[in-house]
Amino acid sequence: MQESHTRVYAAVAAIPRGRVASYGAIAARAGLPGRARLVGKLLGETPDGMELPWHRVLRASGHIALPPGSRGFREQCRLLRAEGIDVVNGRVPLSRFGLDADLDRVLWGMTL
Secondary structure (H helix, E strand, C coil), rough: CCCHHHHHHHHHHHHCCCCECCCHHHHHHHHCCCCHHHHHHHHHHCCCCCCCCCCCCCCCCCCCCCCCHHHHHHHHHHHHHCCCCCCCCEEECCCHCCCCHHHHHHCCCCCC
């Protein structure tokens, strides 16, 4: 496995329960800014036996990337809700559940 792939998987694994991150944020945290599509590709090719919280990775808009109504979409919604994350019409409010949401509150005293 390439080192860059290992870094992406580690960044996904580090998303804490009850939080989400965008594909782009994961790429940046893995030292691969601008490689959001690579993150999506790697999540789709996760090696057998590797357990990752794949459901915590969303589009930059907070939307689930899987087709609405698909089995994967429903499963991702179920897993996110089980962690107390609000999902409405396939979208999670990143200002409340994103990895940097608390940092925004500290810096700006508000949620976006």
